[in-house]
Amino acid sequence: MYKIISKRDLVPKIHLLKIAEPTLAKKSQPGQFVLIRIDEEGERIPLNIADWDENEGNVTVVFFENGATTHKLALLKEGDFIANFVGPLGVPTRIEKFGHVVCIAGGVATGFIIPMAKALKSKGNKVTSIIWEKTEKMVFWEDRLASASDKLIVATEDGSYGRKGSAPMLLKEMLESGERIDQVNAMGPGPMLKACSEVTRPFGVKTIVSLHSIMVDGIGMCGSCRVSVGGVTKFACVDGPDFDGHQVDWGLFFARNAIYIKEEKIAFDKHLA
Amino acid sequence: MGKVNLNRVPMPKQDPQIRVKNFNEVALGYGYQQAKAEAERCIQCPKPTCIEGCPVEINITGFIKAIVDGDMPEAVKVLKDKNSLPGICGRVCPQETQCESKCIFAKKGAPIAIGRLARYVADWEQANLKPSVLPSVKTNLTGKRVAVVGSGPASLTAAADLAKMGHGVTIFEALHAAGGVLTYGIPEFRLPKHIVRTEVDYVKSLGVEIKLDYVVGKKITVDELLNNNYQAVFLGIGAGLPLFLKIPGENLNGVYSANEFLTRVNLMKAYRFPDYYTPIKVGKRIAVIGGGNVAMDSARTALRLGAEEVYIVYRRSEVEMPARQEEIENAKEEGIKFKLLTSPKRFLGNEQNWLVAMECYKMELGEPDSGGRRRPIVIRGSEFAMDVDIVIVALGTTPNPLIAATTQGLEITDKGTIIADETTGKTTKPEVWAGGDIISGSATVISAMGAGKRAAASINAYLMDSK
Numbered sequence: 001m002y003k004i005i006s007k008r009d010l011v012p013k014i015h016l017l018k019i020a021e022p023t024l025a026k027k028s029q030p031g032q033f034v035l036i037r038i039d040e041e042g043e044r045i046p047l048n049i050a051d052w053d054e055n056e057g058n059v060t061v062v063f064f065e066n067g068a069t070t071h072k073l074a075l076l077k078e079g080d081f082i083a084n085f086v087g088p089l090g091v092p093t094r095i096e097k098f099g100h101v102v103c104i105a106g107g108v109a110t111g112f113i114i115p116m117a118k119a120l121k122s123k124g125n126k127v128t129s130i131i132w133e134k135t136e137k138m139v140f141w142e143d144r145l146a147s148a149s150d151k152l153i154v155a156t157e158d159g160s161y162g163r164k165g166s167a168p169m170l171l172k173e174m175l176e177s178g179e180r181i182d183q184v185n186a187m188g189p190g191p192m193l194k195a196c197s198e199v200t201r202p203f204g205v206k207t208i209v210s211l212h213s214i215m216v217d218g219i220g221m222c223g224s225c226r227v228s229v230g231g232v233t234k235f236a237c238v239d240g241p242d243f244d245g246h247q248v249d250w251g252l253f254f255a256r257n258a259i260y261i262k263e264e265k266i267a268f269d270k271h272l273a
Numbered sequence: 274m275g276k277v278n279l280n281r282v283p284m285p286k287q288d289p290q291i292r293v294k295n296f297n298e299v300a301l302g303y304g305y306q307q308a309k310a311e312a313e314r315c316i317q318c319p320k321p322t323c324i325e326g327c328p329v330e331i332n333i334t335g336f337i338k339a340i341v342d343g344d345m346p347e348a349v350k351v352l353k354d355k356n357s358l359p360g361i362c363g364r365v366c367p368q369e370t371q372c373e374s375k376c377i378f379a380k381k382g383a384p385i386a387i388g389r390l391a392r393y394v395a396d397w398e399q400a401n402l403k404p405s406v407l408p409s410v411k412t413n414l415t416g417k418r419v420a421v422v423g424s425g426p427a428s429l430t431a432a433a434d435l436a437k438m439g440h441g442v443t444i445f446e447a448l449h450a451a452g453g454v455l456t457y458g459i460p461e462f463r464l465p466k467h468i469v470r471t472e473v474d475y476v477k478s479l480g481v482e483i484k485l486d487y488v489v490g491k492k493i494t495v496d497e498l499l500n501n502n503y504q505a506v507f508l509g510i511g512a513g514l515p516l517f518l519k520i521p522g523e524n525l526n527g528v529y530s531a532n533e534f535l536t537r538v539n540l541m542k543a544y545r546f547p548d549y550y551t552p553i554k555v556g557k558r559i560a561v562i563g564g565g566n567v568a569m570d571s572a573r574t575a576l577r578l579g580a581e582e583v584y585i586v587y588r589r590s591e592v593e594m595p596a597r598q599e600e601i602e603n604a605k606e607e608g609i610k611f612k613l614l615t616s617p618k619r620f621l622g623n624e625q626n627w628l629v630a631m632e633c634y635k636m637e638l639g640e641p642d643s644g645g646r647r648r649p650i651v652i653r654g655s656e657f658a659m660d661v662d663i664v665i666v667a668l669g670t671t672p673n674p675l676i677a678a679t680t681q682g683l684e685i686t687d688k689g690t691i692i693a694d695e696t697t698g699k700t701t702k703p704e705v706w707a708g709g710d711i712i713s714g715s716a717t718v719i720s721a722m723g724a725g726k727r728a729a730a731s732i733n734a735y736l737m738d739s740k
Contacts, residue, residue, distance in 0.1 A: 023492055037449060043541060043550040044449075068550055084449040086486040216541065216551070219447050219488055220673050221457075221513045222533035226524055233517065233524060238675065252524055255626030259526045263552030270547040 002085040005058055007078045010140045013065045014108050015074045016050070019085050022057030030116040031093030031210060031242055034061065035218040037084040038072055045069050046215050046237070048112035048187070049088060059085075062111025068267035089218045090241045093208070095119045099182035102174070103129040103149065104167045104196055106188025109210075110141050113187045117148040120185070126150050130170055132192065136161035168195035175203045183208065186245065190254055197245030207245040211236045214257060228252050279383040282311040289606040293576050296461045296544055299603060300364070308393040312340035315385045318377060323387060326375035328723025329430070331355045333372060333387055336394055349398045352391060357433035357476055358426065358722065360399065360468045361455055363392025366719040367597050399471050413480065414439035417736040420503040421445070421481075422489045422676065425453020426718045427709030428509030429476050430725030431732075435507075436479040438733045443503070445487040450540060453511055455718070457540040458532070460570050462577070463600075466539075490675035495683070495705060504739070505704050505732045508691060509725060512710035513673040517666055518562065522620030527554060527628030531563070531571045531667035538574055556663030557581045560631055562617060563667035564594035569601065571665045572609045583609050584659070588616040588636050588649040614638070616649065618656060620664060631659050672711050680705070690714055698728030706732055 006018040024034070033046045045067075051060040065074045076082070093116050101120050105113040110131050121127045129149040133139045134157045146152040154162030155170055163170065167188075175181060184207040186196045193209040200207045213225035213236040220238035227236050228249035234240060285301040286292075292299050303311065321334045332351050339348035352359045368374075368388035376384035417440045421432045424446040432442045450456050452469045477483060489495065489510075498506050515530035517523050534553070537543040541551035555578040561571045564587035572583045585604065587594060590613050594601060605611070614636040621630040635655035638647035672689040684692045684701040691700055691707045698706040708724030710716055 027492055041542075041549045043552075084486050086447070086449075086488060088491055089488065216533060216536055217448060217457075219491075219513070219675065221515070222536050223515050223517070223530040224533050228524055233519075252626065255526055256524065258625075259554065260552045263546065267547045267550050267552070271550075 001081040001083060004076055004078055004080050004082065007076065009074075010062065010111065011138050013074075014062065014111065014138070014140065015065070016060060016062050016111065017073070017076070018058050018060045019082070020057060021059050021085055024059045024085070024087055025052045025054050025057050028052040028059060028088045029092035030095060030119045032088040032090045033218075033241060034059070034085055034087035035089060035215065036061075036073070036082055036086070038069065038076070039083050042072075042083060043069055044084070044216055044218065046089070046212065046218060048109075048210070048212075049115075050112040051115065059087075062108060064108035067264050068271060071268065071272050086218065089237060091239070093119070093185065093210075093242050095123055097124045100126045100128065100180055102171065102181050102184045103127055104132070104171065104184060104186040104188065104192075105129065105145065106132045106167055106186070106192040107138075109187035110145055113185075114141070114145055114148045116185060116187075117145060121148060121150065128153070128174075130155065130167050131162075132156075132167035132170075132188070133161075134158065166195070167192055168199045171196055172199045175199065175205065181205050184245075186210070190250070190257065193245060194248075194250040197248070197250075201246050208242050209245040209248065210241045211243055211248070211253065212241065212257075213237075213253070214259065226256070277316070277378075278314045279378065279381055281314075281383050281386050282307045282389075284386070284389055289608070292462065293607045296577055298465050299462050302396055303389055303393045308340055308390060309343070311386050312337045312390055314378075315341075316377075322375040322377065323372040323385070326372040328371065328719050329355050329726050331372075331391070337385065337387075337390060340390060340394065345394070345397050346402065348394045349402065352394050355726075356391075356722070357430055357479075358472045359391050360395035360472055361426070361464060362719055362722070363388050363390075363395050364464050364468070365455075365459060367717055369598065371719060395468075399468070413441035415736065417441065417505075418443070418503045419505045419507060419732060419736075420498040421507045421509060422495070423447075423453055423508070423510040423709075424451040424473070424483060425455060425509055425511050425709060425721065427511075427721035427725035427728075428453065428507065429473065430722040431507045431509060431706075431708065431729045432481045433476045433479055434726055434729035435732060436476075436481050438729070440733070440736060442481045444481060444483045445489050445493070446483060446485050447488040448540065449485055451483050451485065453509075457536045458567065458570070460535065460539055460574050462573065463570065488675075490679040495676060495680040495702075499704055504736055505706065507698070507725070507728055507732065508676060508700070508705065508707040508711055509709045509721070510673060510676055510711045511721075512670040512690075512714055514671045515666070516668040516671060518617060518668065520617060520619050522622055522628070523666075525620050525622040525628040526626050527556065527662055528620060528664045528666065531561070531567045531665050532670065534571055534665045535567070535574065538578070544574075544578060553578065554663060555579050556661075558584075558659075558661045559663045559665065560584045560586045560612075560659060560661045561665045561667055562586050563669070564589065564596055565667060565669065566596045566600055567669075568665075568667035569596045569604045569609075571667050573604055573607055575663070575665065576607055576609065580663070584612050584661075585609055586612045586615050586617065586631075586633065586659075588614065589638060589646065590614055593646045612659075614649070616651070617664075621658070628662060628664060629660065631661050631664060632656055633659060669714075670710070671714070688714065696727060697731035698724055699731060704735075
């Protein structure tokens with residue numbers, strides 16, 4: 001059992017849990033994830049690692065409520081326990097000196113892109129970060145990501161805060177204005193990852209996307225999370241979650257992530273409605 | 274010597290019509306009268322050849338005699354002296370190719386039902402002697418500590434033996450439940466999970482500590498274990514990566530690896546969805562690709578989940594099938610259909626990426642291959658389509674590369690298996706041993722247990738030699 005030592009609701013539907021796990025706190029690296037299971041009846045789902053504190057021995061996850069398990073997780077409180085918290089899983093994000101790197105966080109991803117931006121910056125990259133949310137009330141941690149980056153742009157879909165528009169649109173603007181970008185690292189909803197990859201493709205800018213697939217074990221045993229990258233089948237859990245966005249078969253990715261939509265609703269109605 | 278009795282006492286089983294609707298155990302086990310009658314058939318050979326056929330060298334005639342004498346505690350003691358997991362072995366070991374094949378009655382087609390008797394003894398213990406009758410062991414007498422990675426049959430056996438030898442043992446398991454393939458792979462109806470739990474608890478009662486949720490290679494490396502007060506490491510990590518066919522359409526929705534299908538059902542209890550949160554797609558017409566025990570398990574699981582028609586699609590003929598005869602018979606009794614000499618060419622999907630059909634080749638058998646089984650050859654122009662909505666690929670597994678990739682000096686073969694001495698399990702890295710499927714590729718529970726036992730003996734010799 002793993003204790004929740006703090007819980008915060010950041011913005012509507014986006015929550016933070018700080019979990020006591022000293023060993024994991026020592027080992028986590030940017031881009032990695034954990035698998036969690038709430039209780040005996042629970043399913044195993046991956047959550048991105050948002051932060052870790054080696055001295056205090058805890059690991060933070062930030063997640064969006066979009067299914068039965070994440071809804072249930074959002075109901076837990078400080079002092080509660082979850083049954084399983086396993087990690088750090090996945091290959092850490094490659095942190096090297098690339099030059100100018102644009103880190104794109106869509107939706108919940110602002111919550112967990114910060115360690116990556118920080119690490120890239122400390123390697124000597126110039127880091128421009130983009131936060132993209134639907135509307136002003138969903139914007140969070142602007143200050144935190146700003147301090148992990150050289151430059152931060154915030155955009156909202158409805159224009160209620162920052163620039164009006166989308167992350168791919170801003171990225172396109174930058175590229176078309178002739179701004180040199182050496183690499184894009186994007187985290188967030190699949191359609192945004194795909195759109196960013198399409199924007200950079202004609203410019204030949206390497207675009208690393210962090211894929212959130214359906215997983216069971218998270219250690220390469222089952223193949224539930226398989227994705228096709230450059231025509232080769234990969235397991236997002238052990239070969240990823242970072243992949244070259246230009247090589248990802250997006251149609252397959254979206255289709256496989258939709259396998260259990262019906263069951264997701266059944267589980268929600270049974271336990272949480 | 275009594276007179277020769279060639280009437281094996283049959284195993285009582287759930288009726289096929291009933292059992293396809295539940296996940297309860299198919300084989301019900303002997304009662305005492307049945308066990309005694311079967312045990313009395315044993316003529317107690319002075320030089321029992323059956324024991325030679327047992328990878329863990331159980332004193333088979335010894336525990337059978339105790340059954341005949343009605344001394345069940347003694348039977349338990351003899352059985353568990355060499356085998357820490359008798360309830361598991363009694364259910365899933367292929368005795369017909371091991372101990373029972375060496376029984377002198379095997380030639381007459383009626384070997385003593387050693388597996389059934391072992392199961393009877395183990396079940397008797399679970400019902401009558403909780404906790405174990407064995408004297409409690411004082412743990413960590415030697416002050417030496419061994420890290421055991423994985424908690425499948427090889428690891429549990431190595432851990433139990435090392436604990437009995439007086440060493441401190443910690444098992445590191447990646448999943449949230451111990452047992453490895455016994456827990457995530459073999460279905461409830463063939464190996465009830467309470468049996469696995471009880472035998473894992475027995476291993477714990479010997480003083481073995483089990484750390485769950487612990488992915489060695491990620492959370493801690495083998496080198497870190499060796500630098501953290503463990504004098505030896507045993508790798509019993511199995512062959513965990515599923516093989517796919519590498520044919521078009523394999524990533525369609527509805528194509529599962531057997532590992533995924535069985536893990537969802539067995540470990541995550543998807544058969545109790547939505548009470549349990551993990552979902553599974555069952556479908557109406559299911560094809561399971563492969564002819565091993567895992568294929569049979571997958572097919573029979575699919576049937577119990579409510580599939581209307583379930584096919585085993587296998588590229589050779591029935592004689593070449595690697596599954597146990599008993600499991601093939603069980604599958605047939607339950608209505609699984611066998612499409613033999615058939616091999617998938619590609620999977621066909623609809624616009625939403627859902628599987629709708631499978632195109633197959635008909636096959637014929639050619640000359641025997643290096644393994645001695647006749648090689649399947651595609652018959653040109655023989656393609657035909659099968660309408661299926663779920664496919665389960667049960668072609669076997671390969672080793673998970675995680676540990677080899679994160680361990681300095683641990684050499685592997687081009688198949689990804691760890692190189693280790695066959696008799697001792699010693700790897701190319703000092704202080705590291707390995708055994709089970711990670712050495713051999715997919716094999717059996719009992720052969721993994723044998724490897725665990727031999728490695729434990731070698732580790733013990735090493736630890737007792739070193740200061």
